[in-house]
Amino acid sequence: MTTIRRNWTKRIEQTRAAAKFCRAYDSSTGHMITVDPARAFEAWNATPRATLSEDTPGQKWRVHVHSNRFYVLTAADPQRPGPRPARQLGRVGSSPARRLRPGPLSGLPGVAEHEETPYARSFLTAAERQLNAPSTTLLRIAATAKQAAARADDSNDDLRVVVFRDIEERCRYLVDAAVVEPVLGRRGWSGRDRAANHTLQQWAAKWGLNEPADGAALPPHAEREPAVPAEQRRQAVVRTAARARCAAGIRCTERNCLTYGAVKVTFLAGAWLCPDCIRAMNTRLTAAGYAPDTVQPAPGGTPERGRYMVRLYNATGKGSRSVETTSPQRAQFIAETERPYNNTDYEIWLPAEPRS
Ligand SMILES: [Zn+2]
Numbered sequence: 001m002t003t004i005r006r007n008w009t010k011r012i013e014q015t016r017a018a019a020k021f022c023r024a025y026d027s028s029t030g031h032m033i034t035v036d037p038a039r040a041f042e043a044w045n046a047t048p049r050a051t052l053s054e055d056t057p058g059q060k061w062r063v064h065v066h067s068n069r070f071y072v073l074t075a076a077d078p079q080r081p082g083p084r085p086a087r088q089l090g091r092v093g094s095s096p097a098r099r100l101r102p103g104p105l106s107g108l109p110g111v112a113e114h115e116e117t118p119y120a121r122s123f124l125t126a127a128e129r130q131l132n133a134p135s136t137t138l139l140r141i142a143a144t145a146k147q148a149a150a151r152a153d154d155s156n157d158d159l160r161v162v163v164f165r166d167i168e169e170r171c172r173y174l175v176d177a178a179v180v181e182p183v184l185g186r187r188g189w190s191g192r193d194r195a196a197n198h199t200l201q202q203w204a205a206k207w208g209l210n211e212p213a214d215g216a217a218l219p220p221h222a223e224r225e226p227a228v229p230a231e232q233r234r235q236a237v238v239r240t241a242a243r244a245r246c247a248a249g250i251r252c253t254e255r256n257c258l259t260y261g262a263v264k265v266t267f268l269a270g271a272w273l274c275p276d277c278i279r280a281m282n283t284r285l286t287a288a289g290y291a292p293d294t295v296q297p298a299p300g301g302t303p304e305r306g307r308y309m310v311r312l313y314n315a316t317g318k319g320s321r322s323v324e325t326t327s328p329q330r331a332q333f334i335a336e337t338e339r340p341y342n343n344t345d346y347e348i349w350l351p352a353e354p355r356s
Pocket residue numbers: 252253254257258259273274275276277
């Protein structure tokens with residue numbers, strides 16, 4: 001590209017003679033419109049800071065007034081279709097038209113010539129990279145794995161619950177690790193993270209989790225089930241045992257009692273007791289001067305179907321969370337299996353307010 005100086009009178013005359021066609025950028029519509037070439041030279045003459053440049057020798061020139069006002073002059077009619085000499089294109093390696101990939105947008109009149117096009121293109125490229133970023137795929141897999149784990153839980157398939165939850169957790173870890181914030185010392189994925197991403201995506205694909213979670217795509221059948229690591233098989237066995245244990249209901253809250261199927265009682269708030277512990281409790285209370293049989297199963301206190309809350313908290317009492325569920329069996333199962341607080345403490349209670 002050559003800038004034609006205002007004192008190059010002969011060159012200017014040649015250009016005026018050669019530039020038979022002109023299109024001007026119309027800022028109101030964003031399109032290039034056909035105008036008389038003389039208008040471009042008038043604008044150039046009238047604006048001292050405007051530039052006249054030759055994009056392609058003897059073929060294409062440009063009058064730049066500012067980014068919303070410019071003219072493209074050509075020797076050939078740009079509206080007329082026809083093959084353009086390859087040599088002509090070869091010279092404009094840095095022009096916006098060359099950098100645009102063919103597509104519906106770049107085909108619109110004025111787009112290729114517009115000097116903002118490379119910038120717009122760079123935003124598109126950035127957006128495209130984001131959409132294709134590994135973290136997007138991982139988040140999609142995580143969402144599918146979460147739904148698949150919930151479905152597996154509903155059908156008591158503990159192996160799949162363990163596998164799918166693990167996949168979800170690892171996806172979220174890798175998404176988090178992908179963040180680049182040099183100020184905070186976050187440098188994105190290490191080589192190990194990259195390898196983990198590759199392995200994880202392959203593992204998820206084996207379980208059919210790369211498909212969107214629409215409920216229709218079910219994980220593969222048992223006969224095609226991938227080989228699950230021993231540790232996850234062990235976790236599934238533990239989970240299945242807890243499920244079987246909790247089938248009897250809520251565990252008695254007396255410290256050393258292992259009985260399941262306890263009921264909510266009168267007098268002792270928050271307690272769930274088995275028949276033996278109710279008897280033992282009344283004996284103690286009577287000895288302490290209370291009326292006989294002070295503690296009784298609360299009428300309707302342990303519904304088979306109802307709104308149960310499980311509050312899970314850690315040993316220091318900080319960071320509790322509550323999970324709502326619908327049966328005593330399920331409440332006890334959650335209390336014994338939900339991480340990360342299941343090794344510390346929990347309480348099960350029924351909220352007084354009915355569900356709105
Ligand atoms: Zn008990």
